[in-house]
Amino acid sequence: MVADNLTSRKGRLYGIGVGPGDPELLTLKAARLIREAAVIVVPKKTAHDRSYAYSIVRDLVDLDRQDLLELVFPMKKDLDALAPYWREAVEAIALRLEAGKDCVFLTEGDPLFYGTFIYLLRVMKQRYPEIEIDVVPGVSSMNASAARATMPLASADERLAVLPATYELSDLMQVIQEFDVVVLLKVSNVMDSVIDLLEELDIIDKAVYVKKCSAADEEIVRDVRTLRGKRLDYLSLLIVRK
């Protein structure tokens, strides 16, 4: 009976936030679960890409003892086009969970803050509702960037808005007018238009740009005008505090 229970034990899936770059910003729980897991699941944008999340925790992983499952999720806005990738990923993970292996899915920052894990969670719950899933929060890029730039995100009755770069500039103008602090994620491709807008609103001096916060090649730019026309890293954001 005991043996039956042991052999039928399914693995547990963990969505793990590994923080923004500095391995010291990993939680103790995340570090323990990564060390203990049988399978390390690593999302990548292309087959040849190197995973930023994996690079943060590489020293905790022992590939002689643990399996690495690399899954490709291309950067597409069209969620329908991504559906087959999610289904394939869920099947690959489920196979290992059914074999009793615990799997940790690595997400840079926090898993439930614009993280890849959100889509996986949805499909996994639909297809395998019996699978046990735990989410371990991580330090988000927004919190870490505010810390590195020593720029408070919100205090007392201030209102904070967070927007990904999918916003229209007219929406952005409205949000900036309505909120005290605005965090713009995925800003790298739209920086020039954002600079134009901040200049028009005369708040360009209230913005700070943070690239790869807490990592060795972090950059903090307080005169964001100097970023005009530059090719910027995807892992960068802007905090505007009026």
Ligand SMILES: C[S@@+](CC[C@H](N)C(=O)[O-])C[C@H]1O[C@@H](n2cnc3c(N)ncnc32)[C@H](O)[C@@H]1O
């Ligand atoms: C898909 S979202 C992922 C957010 C992530 N889950 C988090 O908790 O921070 C990607 C965007 O987050 C921001 N980002 C992620 N990591 C960052 C870092 N280390 N430094 C600055 N911005 C970062 C950038 O704006 C990037 O375009």
